[in-house]
Amino acid sequence: MRVIKQDGLENAPVWKIAVEADISAGSMRHYFSTQQELFLFSMNLIQE
Numbered sequence: 001m002r003v004i005k006q007d008g009l010e011n012a013p014v015w016k017i018a019v020e021a022d023i024s025a026g027s028m029r030h031y032f033s034t035q036q037e038l039f040l041f042s043m044n045l046i047q048e
Contacts, residue, residue: 001042001046002020003016003017003020004039004042009035009039012035013035014028014029014032014034014035014038015028017038
């Protein structure tokens with residue numbers, strides 16, 4: 001969420017979020033193949 005807040009959703013690719021989370025981009029891609037999937041997952045967490 002920090003990357004999205006700082007750079008906006010359009011400038012928050014999965015690889016950039018992986019860097020922020022200190023994990024590999026491959027790990028992120030295993031679970032979220034697109035930026036949209038990651039964003040929807042994040043929004044669901046916030047909603048819960």
